[in-house]
Amino acid sequence: MPKTFWSAVNAIAFTHTKSQSVWPSLSYHQAIPPGAHSQHKDTTAKSVVGFGVLTAICGVLTGDVQATPGNGQDVLICYPTTGSGQSGNRWLGATVHGTHITFEGGIGRTGPFALTVVLAVLKCHPALVEVETRWWLLVGELSRLRGPRTPAQPTFTKADLRQASNDSDATLAMMALIDSLYYSMKALFSVGEMDHLDVEPTQATLFLPPEEFTILKGTLPTTAPQPSAGNTPLDELLRVSRRGGRVLITGPTGVMKTETAKAAAVRLERPLFVVKGSPNMDDQDFLGGYQMVGGKPEWVDGPFTQAFLRAQEAPVVLLFDELLRSDPINLSSAVGILDHVSAQEAGLMGVPHLEEGRYYLLRLKNGELVWAPVKNVLLIATTNLGDGYIQAGQSIDTALLGRFNLHLDMEYGDPAVTVALYERLSSDPQLAAHLYSIEVETRANHVSRSGLLEREANPRVVISWLEAILALVEDGWERHEAFRRAAETTLIPFCVPRNDFGRLEPAALEDLRRVLNEQALKLV
Known part of the structure; x- marks a missing residue:
């Protein structure tokens, strides 16, 4: 060039x-x-x-x-x-x-x-x-x-x-x-x-x-998407971030819920604080507690407290990952955490002289009262919903659910976040784009859309495919050949149905290989 x-x-x-x-x-x-x-x-x-x-x-x-x-x-x-x-x-x-x-x-x-x-x-x-x-x-x-x-x-x-x-x-x-x-x-x-x-x-x-032949008149493919404003999960998170808010992201495993939340923090260039849900966690894991340091008890702030203290100075992102893996009894403390009050109410509760606005208030077990402006906190919680997942709870308490002012249900990963992840893992933007193209193709050819494939590819399957590609390239394979060969042991067995004899269905196998060959030629 x-x-x-x-x-x-x-x-x-x-x-x-x-x-x-x-x-x-x-x-x-x-x-x-x-x-x-x-x-x-x-x-x-x-x-x-x-x-x-x-x-x-x-x-x-x-x-x-x-x-x-x-x-x-x-x-x-x-x-x-x-x-x-x-x-x-x-x-x-x-x-x-x-x-x-x-x-x-x-x-x-x-x-x-x-x-x-x-x-x-x-x-x-x-x-x-x-x-x-x-x-x-x-x-x-x-x-x-x-x-x-x-x-x-x-x-x-x-x-x-x-x-x-x-x-x-x-x-x-x-x-x-x-x-x-x-x-x-x-x-x-x-x-x-x-x-x-x-x-x-x-x-x-x-x-x-x-x-x-104006592009807006009649030359577009009939499948061209025309989404309304802010249609992707990442766009929605960025929109909410302008004023602060609480967002719940649900969806099946492998649709990049956590990665999308992290991508919002990266795009916004804000500090990220993370709480990871687990069955044995309690409010000390949210707020903090006394720990033995140097042979004596010392207070250590938890992620919520750290985030709120930082938010007093600048906007932050607070991620509660795998929300329903936490015991429902311990989640009840999160209800109070997500409540917010006016500046006047905060003054009556012990935090005077705040500017007009809405504020979170945390009363810690050490007696300290921690506050944060609602506008400076983008709180994102992610979880799976349904009986198909092993977790402490299968549904969210109505009181807690009502604290979220936005609920995003992700059927698929956000395209920008997904492609960016593949690029980061491969250091190859062209390969990342072709991997995502195949992922999208498996959706279009799924049995639910009168297609031939039993399962749609998801990012976890594609990442396994990518890792197999990179291993073959390290062994001297050409990139386009590695693209096809690695699919045989990762993508294809996952997506293609099997017949009564346990063999991969020939028609579906041939069709997916055809699509893979077309994309592989572009990698030559």
């Missing part, structure tokens, strides 16, 4: 213009809050609003940028440009070979970012899943404010966007997409998976007129 090309793209992102009217609430180089940062963000880099990226996104939303998916591989956009004082339309194409993207055409003012949005929404590259997710979250926010899109009104007007800019949730969704789009492209460039040819895209004149 020539450095001059990325330099040009970077210039488009941040020096395209220093003023804009399409989303007035965003200012030039405005800082993007940590909760909206992309998982692909450089750890030392700043996240700021780039007007070039913003302009490209708004152009797609309004239909000024229009696209054709072609056959699903070659994608072409037509977008307005005002370069060199001249107005008109420009064409920019992208050819996708496996996981490699090549831009073709002049990059213009906003073209690369607009085209990458199109590639993400049309599912042309597995590494753009975060961009796709955040695109539909933004569309969901806009639809909430303006009303759903219809065939007669498939796009949003510039007036719609200006009005949406006054809404804090819509503006946060826009900033999240800006950060994701910029850093996803940068990540692809850095690993050599996106480059540019300065030639006009071929067959541009053979496509339909631009007004016929």
